[in-house]
Amino acid sequence: MSAPEDGIERIEARFRGNGFSPHRHDTYALGLTLHGIQTFRYRGEARFSMPGKVIVLHPDELHDGAAGTQDGLIYRMLYLPPELVGAASGHLPFLRDPVVEDGALWRALAQLLGDLQQEPDELALDDAIGQIAARLAQQAGSGRSKSKMLARPALLQASDLLVSESSRTIRSQALEDLVGLDRYELARQFRLLFGTSPHRYRIMRRLDHAKRLLRAGAGLAEAAAEAGFADQAHFTRHFRNSFGLTPGRWVGMRDSA
Template structure:
């Protein structure tokens, strides 16, 4: 395990050094706060974040958030406890779990993260079992580290499809390995209903969707659908719908659209409604997200 930890740190230094600023400058704390966001691929979002002090207020995603700490001490509150990650560790945050994020020292923090739709992990076994849950969000796992590094090493280019498929298989294996407990089976009927509801929410995310709509297309009552949806996709139908709207909103923000126009186009009641949901999902306001996204790294 000690050898794996050393290799992980060496890999972290390689990843950070691959950035234009380089690790040497980063270690002196001379980098600017900002985010580098890669082009999304098959619903997978990859970022590099650099900041000092508190970076994110409490928030939650509807994806797995898997990351590599590259420089500094990564600290965050998760499931009621304060957590710490050093270079060489892997961060594993389960969908819909509230967390924040901060740099643990004055040197600042650099990390890379992938936001992985749960359905990609579920697809590995044909959505036949519940999602793997990793109780400890900071793990030392050389295999999981290498799988993540393969798709986080180069943020300038979209990963090759074969590389991504192989990485997904290894990430799913790593999550199951770290989860430890056997995953419960999901019936074929429930699986079909949930995936049908997911597709409907994706296709109609900009309009009002009611529980009756989902009951009609799935054949499940709203409570059973909510139960099975969370088992298969890690979140509720409502949260899934809101996150699809927020994904659309982020794309619009990146093109320079104003907040009011973004809110209306993405299906939110108004700008305040949009801002409130954005902060709950990403731990910052849309305005700050834009500033960090445009910050020099």
């Protein structure tokens, strides 16, 4: 279980048999079933979720939880305050079916539930919440209208800041103050102009900086620290996810070329 931050809580649960008696949350409860069959009663009906499915429980809805087979159950949940969903989507999406198959929603949740030991970066959190809210609205049949015009000069200012200050933490409030857009509108417009989120854009600029340092002969730990990564493992994970190989292997390929 990760420590709650800004009302957001992330947990992993593992059990056999009945796990939870009937209860309710004042948050959205969004879950990924990782192993086994997850069963629960919700709005008077028995529901089931298997790996690949996403669970979406609306705030203040009574439910319980159990493993559907003797094999047991493993799942992860994100408890997301409704005010954050409302800020991102303009309303509170209401899904009648609490178990959905939505690859984009799964991936957005996995951004926040993939590593419970590490708190997500604020920009990564904002981006994921924006994507989650958009998919919930889509599933509820109540999508928000897209921006008609891009605030291009402001977006270019944001990208300049993310490039020049890529190695340090940049608060969402700083970007809001700079461009005059709220963080969710900024994320939507930034993606339309640059093809990625502010968080991902900054990570790629960090990786660019780290690669320049490695080319100049810096060690992996030195490059990771100077580029702004939390540690060498954090750097390696992002490098592999972006380029398909570890930074050590990348250096070795360059040295042998």
